[in-house]
Amino acid sequence: MSTDIDREWWKEAVVYQIYPRSFADSDGDGIGDLRGVHERVDYLDELGVDVVWLCPVYDSPNADMGYDIRDYRAIMDEMGTMADWERLRDALHDRGMRIVMDLVVNHTSDEHAWFRESRDPSGGRDDWYIWRDGDPTEPPNNWISLFGGPAWTYDEARGAWYLHLFDEKQPDLNWENPAVREAVYDMMNFWLEKGIDGFRMDAISCISKPDGLPDADAGDDWFDMDLYFNGPRIHEFMREMAAETYGDYDVLLIGETPGADPEEAKKYYEDGVDVVVHFDHMDVTYGPGGKWSPDYVGTEALATTDDADLDAMLNEMDLADLQEAIRYWDEGVGDWWNCLYMGSHDQTRLVSRFGDDDEYRRESGKLLATFLLTQQATPFLYQGDEIGMTNADWDSPEDIRDVEARGQVDRLLSEHGVPYETVAPFVRNRSRDNARTPMQWDDSEHAGFTDGDPWIQVNDDYPLVNADRAVADSDSVYHYYRDLIALREARDVLVYGETEYVLPDESHPDVWAHRRTLGSASMLVVLNWQRERERLGDVLDADGRVVFGNYDDRNASATTLAPYEARIYDRSR
Known part of the structure; x- marks a missing residue:
């Protein structure tokens, strides 16, 4: 065994991401909850994962499925209670697993008390968000939301515009205000003192905005990355955050940093971030216009091409491009550390996107596991990856729950003048709902996810693809993941x-x-x-x-x- 390895527990760990709303429902209301996760802790332990990354369970009106937080110190009613969360924390810790909380501090819900008070200029929090006065018919600049549509909404109560880089119900906090930062740090310490093992910081590269909020060069159809990400004070804020919160704890700090290249990522590492989440390797299946652009397929092709061929076109990938993206980050970050994921709550199912979800679902699912677990990076698995879950069909726009997909489908329909059936392949191959269909536990009704009516449709393939069947089959994708996780744990060479x-x-x-x-x-x-x-x-x-x-x-x-x-x-x- 080498003696000069720079060991860290989070480098050797395998992280398993749980989207609680779709994982397991304990009370039959059709929505996954914390007790449901607790009931499946032994399943996670037997799989061999080390860290559970829990997507937001804070109080939220769910405009963006929990990423719009109404109260950072309370648990969403649908998810259970703080006592339920504490039982889950203890169950994971008792089995030697750790828990990382997803945290959104670029924005809150517009129902957060801070925002409600901010709508009143005399309420004491008038500058806690990014407000601009002006003509109610003319936004302060030409920025558009990452979810589609203008990035500004006019608030009649205050008589001013507020900025939201995401949905209009997700107003951006004003990080220039020291009182905002102090409140955020105090909240983070609340969770650290409750014994969590880290944070996954959602969209953290967005918190610093450019001086003067200048117009974007990208125009009306896409956003300007140079304006939205890695603003002028971002690293000052990150260093302050580390000093005021997690810097004195042995925890994992995961920074989701859209817009960062390896040189920028190094600055985040120096700030105290342990691993940076980037998107370069995930963009290799997108065309030149981005995730939701049909330009490289063509509207006519959308209307006339066979569905299977369209799926292939929309997920076409040059393997050399994938290697270039992986190598670029491996070499670019130098002695710092990468994480690697192929699926998440924001992506489609990895077997459908990067493999073959039909004839070779099992084989390609195992190939992707091999790719993911043998790189020099902390591997992140997403719930259902380990049983080879696939994308679903979305027959009607009414079936769509993803706020991003709804906005982009409306845009495609209006701009191209085509029926929904024409853009449905984009939903099947782009919508985040594909990762949010319920976890498929068995072949009973609703895949064993709930005794009630699920909040989102269950994938039709659940009689074939489910955890019970996978655990019982020694040649399944599940057992391949389990054995490969054990091999990685036993061989330092696969980690370091x-x-x-x-x-x-x-x-x-x-x-x-x-x-x-x-x-x-x-x-x-x-x-x-x-x-x-x-x-x-x-x-x-x-x-x-x-x-x-x-x-x-x-x-x-x-x-x-x-x-x-x-x-x-x-x-x-």
């Missing part, structure tokens, strides 16, 4: 080893390969990221022993890879 990227290249554009090396330990990971067989010849010099893979035949000398085959070779000296 240096990475050398081998493939893809022009001769093997659909095969990924990388080596991990730590002292005399060396492992080679090979992934055939396609539906076709691939003959490699001697290109990989794969002379080690196959210690892990998703096909029964682990012949180290075999030079032909099966569809979506994954192999891990031990090449240690």
Whole structure:
């Protein structure tokens, strides 16, 4: 064992993200809750994860499903009580797992007491949010919301405009005000004192705004990243936050930092952030116009192309682009540390997006697990990844719950003059609702998620894809994740080893390969990221022993890879 490893518990951990609203419902109201999560703690323990990242459970009117917080120190009624949260914390800690709380401090709900008081200029919190006077028909600048539509809303009660980079029910806090920062830090300390093990800071790179709030160059159809992210005082605020809150605790600080490149990320690390969440590797399936732009497909193609072909077009990926994004961050952050995710509450299902959710759902699900758990980064799993859950069909706009998807669908319909059926493939392949369909526990009604009517539709494939079936099947995606998590825990080289990227290249554009090396330990990971067989010849010099893979035949000398085959070779000296 190497003696110069810079060990940290969060580097060695596997993080499991839970979206409580869709995880498990204990009381039959159709909405997942904290008691439901508590009932499934043993499932998480048996899977082998180390950290539970809990999406927001704070009091909220749910305009953005909990990311619009009405009271930071209270639990949402639908989720249970503070006593329920404390029982969950204790159950996780008793089993050696940790709990990280999602936290949104760029904005609050417009129903938060701070905002209600801010609407009254004489109420004592008049500058706690970003207000601008002016003509009620003319917003202060041309900024648009990341969810679509103007980033300003005129408030009749105050007679002024307020800024919201997200939904209009999510007004942005004014971080220039020291009283706002003090209140946020006091709230964070409240949770730290309750024994949490870290924060995942949502959209934290948005909290500092540019001086004067100048007009954007991007125009009316997209946002200007240089204005919205990494503002002039962001690192000052982050250093102050560390000093006033988590800096004296042994916790994990995860910063979601849209708009940050590796050089900017280094500044966040220096501020006290442990891992930065970036999006470059997730953008490789998007076209030049971004996530919701049909430009690279074409409106005519949307209306005339077969659904399966459209799914392929909307998720088309050049494997070399993915490697470039991963390598860019690996090399760019230097001695700092990455996290890696392929799915989350804000993304579609990883098997549907990066794999094959039909004939090779099982094989591609295991391939993606191999990719995720063998990189030099803290891996983040999202609920349902471990059983190979897939995207759903959204037959009607009335089925959509995601505020982002609703806004973008309205925009596509109005701009392109097409019926919903034409843009439905975008919902199936872009909407965040795909990650928010209920966790599929068994083949009973509503997939065992609830005894009531679920708040969002259950994916039709739950009789085939569910946890009970996966746990009972030793060859399932679930057991592959479980065994691979155990392998990662046992092999330091898979956590701390240096990475050398081998493939893809022009001769093997659909095969990924990388080596991990730590002292005399060396492992080679090979992934055939396609539906076709691939003959490699001697290109990989794969002379080690196959210690892990998703096909029964682990012949180290075999030079032909099966569809979506994954192999891990031990090449240690």
